[in-house]
Amino acid sequence: MTIPINWYLLVAAALFCIGLYGVLSRRNAIGILMGIELMLNAVNINLIAFWRYMDQVRLTGQIFAIFVFTVAAAEVAVGLALVIAIYRNRATIIVEEIDLLKE
Amino acid sequence: MQDFFFSITWLVPVFPFLAFLIIILFTQNNNKLSHSLSIGSMVLSWLVGWGVVFSAIATPHLGEHPIHFSVPWFPTGTTNFEIGFSIDPLMAVTLFMVPFVCLMIFIYSVGYMGYGTDEVDPRYARFFAYIALFATGMLGLVISENLLTLFMSWEIMGLCSYLLIGFWFEKNYEDPNKITPRQAGLKAFLVTKVGDLFLMLGLIYLFVESGSLSYADTLFNHEFLAELAHTPALPIFGGWSAASAIAALIFGGTVGKSAQFPLHVWLPDAMEGPTPVSALIHAATMVSAGVFLVARIFPLLSVVVELEHHNPTMGLIAFIGAFTAIFSSLIAITQNDIKGVLAFSTISQLGYMIAALGIGAYVAATFHLITHAFFKALLFMGSGSVIVGCHHEQNMMEMGGLKEKMPRTFWTFVAGGFALSGFPIITAGFWSKDEILAHAWHEFMNEGVMSWPFFVWLLLTIAAFLTAFYTARQISLTFLGKPRGHHAEHAHESPNTMTIPLIILAFFAVTLGFVGIPEEIIGYGNNWFHNFIGHEYPATPLSLPVMLLSSGLAVGGLGIGWLVYGRNPLLQGEMDPLESGMKKIRLGWLYEAMRNKFYFDELYQATFIKGSVKLADIFYNFDYHWVIDPFINLVARISRGISDLMNQFDEKIVDRLVNLTGLSGIRLSDLGGITDNKVVDGLVNGIADVTGWVGENVLRPIQTGKVQNYLLILLISMLAIIGIYLVY
Numbered sequence: 001m002t003i004p005i006n007w008y009l010l011v012a013a014a015l016f017c018i019g020l021y022g023v024l025s026r027r028n029a030i031g032i033l034m035g036i037e038l039m040l041n042a043v044n045i046n047l048i049a050f051w052r053y054m055d056q057v058r059l060t061g062q063i064f065a066i067f068v069f070t071v072a073a074a075e076v077a078v079g080l081a082l083v084i085a086i087y088r089n090r091a092t093i094i095v096e097e098i099d100l101l102k103e
Numbered sequence: 104m105q106d107f108f109f110s111i112t113w114l115v116p117v118f119p120f121l122a123f124l125i126i127i128l129f130t131q132n133n134n135k136l137s138h139s140l141s142i143g144s145m146v147l148s149w150l151v152g153w154g155v156v157f158s159a160i161a162t163p164h165l166g167e168h169p170i171h172f173s174v175p176w177f178p179t180g181t182t183n184f185e186i187g188f189s190i191d192p193l194m195a196v197t198l199f200m201v202p203f204v205c206l207m208i209f210i211y212s213v214g215y216m217g218y219g220t221d222e223v224d225p226r227y228a229r230f231f232a233y234i235a236l237f238a239t240g241m242l243g244l245v246i247s248e249n250l251l252t253l254f255m256s257w258e259i260m261g262l263c264s265y266l267l268i269g270f271w272f273e274k275n276y277e278d279p280n281k282i283t284p285r286q287a288g289l290k291a292f293l294v295t296k297v298g299d300l301f302l303m304l305g306l307i308y309l310f311v312e313s314g315s316l317s318y319a320d321t322l323f324n325h326e327f328l329a330e331l332a333h334t335p336a337l338p339i340f341g342g343w344s345a346a347s348a349i350a351a352l353i354f355g356g357t358v359g360k361s362a363q364f365p366l367h368v369w370l371p372d373a374m375e376g377p378t379p380v381s382a383l384i385h386a387a388t389m390v391s392a393g394v395f396l397v398a399r400i401f402p403l404l405s406v407v408v409e410l411e412h413h414n415p416t417m418g419l420i421a422f423i424g425a426f427t428a429i430f431s432s433l434i435a436i437t438q439n440d441i442k443g444v445l446a447f448s449t450i451s452q453l454g455y456m457i458a459a460l461g462i463g464a465y466v467a468a469t470f471h472l473i474t475h476a477f478f479k480a481l482l483f484m485g486s487g488s489v490i491v492g493c494h495h496e497q498n499m500m501e502m503g504g505l506k507e508k509m510p511r512t513f514w515t516f517v518a519g520g521f522a523l524s525g526f527p528i529i530t531a532g533f534w535s536k537d538e539i540l541a542h543a544w545h546e547f548m549n550e551g552v553m554s555w556p557f558f559v560w561l562l563l564t565i566a567a568f569l570t571a572f573y574t575a576r577q578i579s580l581t582f583l584g585k586p587r588g589h590h591a592e593h594a595h596e597s598p599n600t601m602t603i604p605l606i607i608l609a610f611f612a613v614t615l616g617f618v619g620i621p622e623e624i625i626g627y628g629n630n631w632f633h634n635f636i637g638h639e640y641p642a643t644p645l646s647l648p649v650m651l652l653s654s655g656l657a658v659g660g661l662g663i664g665w666l667v668y669g670r671n672p673l674l675q676g677e678m679d680p681l682e683s684g685m686k687k688i689r690l691g692w693l694y695e696a697m698r699n700k701f702y703f704d705e706l707y708q709a710t711f712i713k714g715s716v717k718l719a720d721i722f723y724n725f726d727y728h729w730v731i732d733p734f735i736n737l738v739a740r741i742s743r744g745i746s747d748l749m750n751q752f753d754e755k756i757v758d759r760l761v762n763l764t765g766l767s768g769i770r771l772s773d774l775g776g777i778t779d780n781k782v783v784d785g786l787v788n789g790i791a792d793v794t795g796w797v798g799e800n801v802l803r804p805i806q807t808g809k810v811q812n813y814l815l816i817l818l819i820s821m822l823a824i825i826g827i828y829l830v831y
């Protein structure tokens with residue numbers, strides 16, 4: 001008896017929603033970045049699950065997941081560098097105070 | 104040797120032409136070099152020419168097989184014109200005469216134009232250039248192989264006659280009625296041009312019919328001639344055949360060049376030129392060219408006779424020749440100018456030749472052409488010698504008694520005069536003239552008394568008597584008796600350069616006739632001249648009555664002339680016995696008419712010249728007063744009226760229209776300005792206002808600048824799109 005794919009998908013969806021909520025509601029910029037990480041990993045769960053249950057011959061799903069890790073790592077590196085740069089300029093990482101796009 | 108001479112025949116006219124070019128271009132200032140060049144070139148022409156002549160004589164059957172040599176000249180359309188020479192008996196006998204007589208005249212000119220004396224002519228060198236060119240023309244005409252080059256040579260002579268007759272162009276006379284050299288030159292040129300026009304028409308006609316002008320294709324092509332004789336001519340010639348019509352047109356050229364009635368008027372006035380020119384033009388070359396031309400086209404005439412037994416053109420030719428012969432000898436007996444007598448005598452003798460050709464006496468005509476050239480050149484040069492001796496006195500009434508003062512001139516002149524009169528047996532003129540008369544007699548015996556050969560014979564016989572008479576008159580008045588003027592008293596014999604040519608020519612004037620003595624006298628087959636030139640024509644039978652009659656007339660004419668003028672020579676101031684005699688028998692009017700050349704100059708003055716002037720006047724008036732100018736003025740006036748109208752139209756209508764247009768333009772732009780300001784600007788401003796308002800009041804509040812707001816909107820939009828996707 002194997003675990004059906006729905007379970008995996010439900011976990012991934014939950015994880016995605018948690019991440020989304022974090023992104024939309026957290027005031028701290030680092031919190032938003034963490035939310036983004038959650039969403040990306042939810043996607044990764046989906047990718048691996050679909051690979052495992054649908055097409056095990058080709059490694060597309062796994063490879064895609066590895067690409068997502070890589071991109072996520074780069075994204076966090078850039079994101080954190082941005083946060084540090086903003087903090088140095090404005091001495092805050094509260095996103096509501098950083099409304100530069102309005103200017 | 105023969106082939107050698109035949110192959111260099113073309114050089115004959117080239118020598119004098121080169122002499123002409125060299126003299127006219129380089130040596131005009133050197134009299135001696137110029138006359139040496141001129142005479143030298145003529146010597147070369149003469150040597151080559153006689154080489155050709157004797158080669159031709161030595162060639163058997165030349166008449167049946169004439170030699171033609173041509174090279175391509177210039178192509179026109181479908182015809183290639185050729186240039187070349189032909190050697191046949193007619194050419195040979197003419198070439199015997201022309202260069203030799205020319206050479207004599209050239210040598211004589213040295214003395215006549217005063218070389219080595221104080222009276223040397225100021226244009227001495229140019230004179231020799233001109234006569235060299237003249238000889239070029241005549242020699243080119245004689246040797247040419249086609250009628251085109253013949254015509255060109257013919258025209259070269261026409262030009263030279265103009266230049267030489269008017270050689271002393273600065274001369275003016277006190278008597279306004281006396282023609283000056285420049286007028287005489289112009290007259291000769293224009294009158295002969297009338298004939299030349301006919302000649303050209305004839306050549307064009309022949310060319311249209313044959314497509315060629317070479318002798319080989321036309322005149323010596325018997326089949327073509329026969330075809331031409333059967334071709335009807337253009338309608339204006341009535342029922343003539345094309346051969347007759349062409350011959351008649353070409354004969355028109357002869358009428359002009361050989362001074363036949365009615366174009367004879369130029370020749371007497373041409374005596375205004377220097378005397379060597381008179382000898383050249385009126386004996387050896389130019390007038391002979393006309394007779395030569397008719398002899399040349401004789402096949403064209405005889406072919407018609409052969410086929411139809413009658414040729415209207417020959418009747419015309421015979422009539423004009425015979426009439427000219429009698430008409431001008433009548434004038435000659437009354438002339439007092441020593442050269443004037445000879446001028447009319449020349450016209451008369453040419454009339455003989457033309458009449459002879461007209462009655463078919465081809466051989467006799469050619470014979471007379473050659474003998475006449477010698478003795479007439481002799482007579483002209485003799486008269487020139489007299490003129491020089493008498494210090495340019497030309498009136499015979501002022502002369503007399505020159506026999507002792509100028510013995511060489513006298514005796515040679517007598518030889519020439521007797522040859523001209525046809526003194527029996529011992530002169531050339533006798534044999535040639537007698538052959539013409541005998542032929543005319545023969546023809547009229549065949550055709551009966553009421554035929555044109557009879558009239559030809561009658562007129563020529565009377566003319567023969569008159570010829571002898573005026574010759575005796577001339578010799579008596581000039582040489583016999585006592586001098587009647589101071590010029591004659593101080594006369595002197597001319598230099599050797601003048602008298603030696605006279606003696607040489609006198610020799611020929613006496614002996615040349617022996618080549619054509621009728622066969623009956625010296626045995627059949629021995630008439631050399633006839634055998635050589637006219638083998639295809641029957642020999643003229645000897646007619647003893649004619650021979651006796653013409654001998655009698657010649658001797659009688661000379662005798663009567665001597666009785667009237669020679670036995671009791673005229674004294675100074677005495678009236679011409681002929682004039683007083685004719686007045687006695689109430690023929691004074693006839694004498695006056697003869698004296699005044701039957702008033703032909705006056706007639707032509709009154710008709711053609713006045714007519715031309717009148718016509719020119721009419722054209723002038725037509726041009727200036729009657730039609731053209733008024734018409735042009737009318738056109739101008741109409742144009743001006745129209746332009747006035749146009750001006751008004753322009754000012755009143757077009758200008759206003761233009762102004763109106765301008766004004767409307769201004770108004771329209773005003774309107775445009777308003778539209779622009781109010782409507783367009785308003786629209787643009789309105790759009791800007793609306794955009795500004797929307798930005799201010801709608802879009803600006805959305806743009807919070809907060810990332811999470813944007814993400815929220817993104818999410819909602821995503822969900823909305825997914826929702827829509829799922830529903831549909």
